[in-house]
Amino acid sequence: MSNLTSLFLMNADTPDETIREMAEAAASTHTHLSCQLLGPAPALPMYAYGVPPYGGMNIPDNWAELVEEAHQKHRARAEEIETFLADANAPGDVQPVLCVPAEMKRQVARRARVCDIAYLADNLRGTPDIFREAANGVLFHSPIGLMLNRSPMAPAERIFVAWDSSEAAAKAVHVGLPQLKAAKEVTIGCFDPVMTEEMQGVDPGTDVAAWLSHHGCHVTLSQFPSGGREIGKCIQDRAKETGADLVIMGSYGHARLIETVFGGTTHTMIEQTDMPILLAH
Numbered sequence: 001m002s003n004l005t006s007l008f009l010m011n012a013d014t015p016d017e018t019i020r021e022m023a024e025a026a027a028s029t030h031t032h033l034s035c036q037l038l039g040p041a042p043a044l045p046m047y048a049y050g051v052p053p054y055g056g057m058n059i060p061d062n063w064a065e066l067v068e069e070a071h072q073k074h075r076a077r078a079e080e081i082e083t084f085l086a087d088a089n090a091p092g093d094v095q096p097v098l099c100v101p102a103e104m105k106r107q108v109a110r111r112a113r114v115c116d117i118a119y120l121a122d123n124l125r126g127t128p129d130i131f132r133e134a135a136n137g138v139l140f141h142s143p144i145g146l147m148l149n150r151s152p153m154a155p156a157e158r159i160f161v162a163w164d165s166s167e168a169a170a171k172a173v174h175v176g177l178p179q180l181k182a183a184k185e186v187t188i189g190c191f192d193p194v195m196t197e198e199m200q201g202v203d204p205g206t207d208v209a210a211w212l213s214h215h216g217c218h219v220t221l222s223q224f225p226s227g228g229r230e231i232g233k234c235i236q237d238r239a240k241e242t243g244a245d246l247v248i249m250g251s252y253g254h255a256r257l258i259e260t261v262f263g264g265t266t267h268t269m270i271e272q273t274d275m276p277i278l279l280a281h
Helices: 016-029 063-087 101-112 121-125 130-139 167-175 177-184 208-212 231-241 257-261 263-273
Strands: 005-011 031-042 091-098 117-120 143-150 158-162 187-193 220-225 244-248 277-281
Touching: 005 016, 005 101, 005 121, 005 130, 016 031, 016 063, 031 101, 031 130, 063 091, 063 208, 091 101, 101 130, 101 277, 117 130, 117 167, 121 130, 121 277, 130 143, 158 167, 158 177, 158 231, 158 263, 167 277, 177 244, 187 208, 208 220, 220 257, 231 244, 231 263, 244 263, 263 277
Parallel strands: 005 031, 005 117, 031 091, 117 143, 158 187, 158 244, 187 220, 244 277
Antiparallel strands: 143 277
16 A cells, blocks of 8 residues: 555644654655645634625724734644654645635545545544535545545554445445455445345345455455444444454445434444544445
8 A cells, every 4th residue: 555645634733743653654655645734714703794785894904914824823834744744754745725614625625636545633523614524525526535533554454344235335445445455354244235136136245245355355244134223333343343443334325414414324433433434435
């Protein structure tokens, strides 16, 4: 898994130690570390909004100074990150992005389209708007996968693939193929499979298991009943039973709005922090 370009999504509060570790890992694996420093642009105060035609915009006199100060702080943090890369002799670049959260996914997606894999720094969970928009930019507007809860440069010895024959699951397996080929063991897990030719085939999972075996992967296929439990919880339990240190799965197999409002397997797996996961859509 060398000579890749890894997109590292972070904010100004991402710990220095985390950045140094990523830089050192990039140097040791000949990975180009493309760092995108995300931050929310200063928002106009509520009293700045007028109600035309009865009132105009009442922008504070020091508004331009506040915006420039925010940009200066952001650029200064980007320069610190560049220093960390240089100290580790890691190939990479740093792109500071300061914009409203709604614009963030477009900025992330544009960079992700020329990278191999993306990783969200763990501390971004503390800024839900940035976390959500960054994840959406990768998953819905780029062709690459999104890694959570572990560095994409860390090798995975045992991988659990949650398989349901869907387009999203197939995309995830293709995206994760470098990790799968490098792993010692791969478990294909099918939950409550629909064993018909029209749905998942008469023996679900055998097709992807054969394909991965042809790539040299040591594959075990298992079909599990959920017993009515939430599939996301079942994936976590079965992955832990197999000793997996990475789960690969498709994201948002159902409509995104439905999963956002009512929850779903993707939501469950993104929210958990115990199991490293590689998602693709």
